[in-house]
Amino acid sequence: MATTDEPTDSWFGADGQVSQLRGVLFKAGCLGATLLALFLVFVFLVYVAVDAIEPGTADPAWWATVVATVAVPGATLAIYYYRFDPRAGEVAYTALGLPVAATLLAGGVGIVFRHIVSPYEWLALVVAALVAYGALEAHERVRRAGAFERAAVAVVVLALTIVGLPGLVPSLRGMILSLPVLPTASLSLLGTFVAPIALAAGWYVRRVRESERAGLIAGGATFAAAALGVAAEPIAGVSWTTWIILTTVIGVPVGLYVEGVLRRGEGISGLALPVVLAAGAVVCAVVVETAGFTGPDVWLDWEFLTTAHNRTPREAGIYPALVGSVMMIIVVAVAAFPVGVGAAIYLEEYAPNEGLLGSFVELIEVNIANLAGVPSVVYGLLGLALFVKSGGLQPGIVIVGGLTVALLILPIVIVSAQEAIRAVPDSQREAAYGMGATRWQTVRSVVLPRAMPGIMTGTILALGRAIGETAPLLMVGVAAVVRISPDSFYGLFNAMPRQLYSWAQLAKPDFYHGVLAAGVLVLLVVLLMMNGTAILLRNKYQRSD
């Protein structure tokens, strides 16, 4: 057997000390296998990036400028953080990743306001929801009714305000929309979209800083920044919707993060990285512009993101598929999240262990594990049978695709929510019961808030899976080419992976090595961002527990 070469502090398990050649080889082999898988995919990713960006077509001087102004300062800072200030390094990477993730989200919000709800519709929706809420509160004050009556009233009020009775009573939302005098579109968005976000930001800052004044400043600054864009549109040349979305969806989270870093006072120097990179990019743009260096002939450009499919490779774009994916994800999230979390709560908090119901619950548990293993193409068949053949919906519309994929990710959402709920310590539940809370009160105010980060992590991962699913979409008849973006949830749509598949069928080199690569890059960026966010969220909350 092995002998140690020298006395060591660690008495077992330290590698190298008690390993012979065989052991060293085994360890190297295991590491090699792990890296091989990662390396292979990494190489493929590099290929895709090269195909989509075509760095070879750029002027060498252009590359030199980019390296000198962006890459070298960035790399220097990264090395500095790694060697001397790991805490700042963490801040730097978050500060770099957050704006990118927020930009993606802003793109999604922009698509929503462009294709799904107009500012007026949003205004009407928010006002109708507020009125419904007020009516419910009033009803509760006036009458101490039972839960069923309250639920019935809620359904009636919501129906009246938002949907109406078709043909008989117009909904409040519809009446607002048909008012002769409405505030301008920009004012309605400021009032019903920016104001709530500003309020939330102000409330958050007030709470963490414990200062009324700081909260007021944060909320006011948010609102003022968004309002500024509306006033200055003619001068700035950026449309006010873009400006409002930029300031609220990107500005607020980034601002709050910077505020948090400054408040904690740890790793402040990490904030330098995004600033240095941004400044470098500006300098680079100026130099390239004045010297006239030509950049690479990229496939993945603004044009690609904003145009529809075309038979000419250079003119093909992904925009309708992007819109379709965003709309589908909304359907998936709305359908799968409440049901999944509800099922998880039932299984973890309510489910009995014995009796007839107990064996039914056991059946449900086994079922969920098995549902997670059903091939996605079978879910496609299910969606086809359930929604198209039995439900009478048209094949290939957003709601059919979304619901089908929602069924597919439901087991994943349930399992991850169950894990998050199980991780809440029992002592907290007992404390709540000890205070006289009912089971639902305990769940709502003790268990769910504690479990929420875990539930969100699982849901984001599941939604990431939903974005990439292709086979179910093929089965429910999503069309190969949709040139016009869907304008409602009942419209025909195309999603990014489906678009990629139809490009893969056009066997032309320009599609394979250009358009397809660009599309893959777009899909991967969205997915890596989502998965990265989920993993960061999980690491953060695991550590703080």
Place this chain on the structure above:
Amino acid sequence: MSDTSLEADLTRSANGRIAKERLYHGLLFCCAALTVFVTVSIVATLAIDALEFFGRVDPYAFFTGTEWVLRGDNPILGILPLLSATLVVTIVSALVAIPIGTAAAVYLSEYASDRMRSVLKPALEILAGIPTVVYGFFALVYLTPWLQGLGLEVSLFNLLSASIMVGIMIIPMVSSISEDAMSAVPDSLRQAGYGLGATKFEVSTKIVIPASISGIFSSYILALSRAIGETMIVVVAGGSRARMFNPSEPFANLLNSGQTMTAAMVQAVTTDLAGGTDGYYSMFAIGLTLFAITFSMNLLSNRIAARYREEYQ
């Protein structure tokens, strides 16, 4: 628990509160019961249309036919070519995924430092998040030309690169479930091994792996079931010509195009959506076969995994 709180309820009528509790209880139960509904409707939809199919096509001919031609007015529907292609893909992908995945699991669980693990584990998880249509694209556009460059005579669409890609796709599944099983082996067993003078290599291969073998096996079965049901990689990179496995030239199948069960379903739906034809209904029969295979494999894997869980609690 909720019953005891009634007496402390001083603010509102007890009835209202009980009703509210019952309402939420009922709603949440419905959410959970929905999953059973999903399973039942999967089985029902597949079974109803598969029955319709077997009313038109002789089941014996379907399960023993060695030819699959979907096009034309008179399709020849025998599932064996699809089944054999699926088996080929599953075996080759297992040859890729099982050694690499197991080795990765051993490294992560036994050798990796905390720092290494904190990098490698999320990286492998991200690998699992790449959509399969993208893997199919990798196989078709990059892997196949590589294989051609290595001197293999593969055609543009071939099962070899598709199955290698399926293998790469299921590595994270093997490695993460196997690693969970290995990490669940109690440290006392390892310490006992070291106490007897075993090396790290011997502890890993002779103590940890045997102790967690049922968990490792369950990960293999799950991954294989995933490989059987995998669709987009084989659709994009495997081609759409169903070929019966030819035992006299086992490698010819790999190097040429072939059609798996899932790929045949996609072909049926994308060319035959009008419905009503034999080809259209064949998709439900294949779906039922596929569902039965993967369902029983998942069940088996759960059983095996349940055994290893009991061992150390």
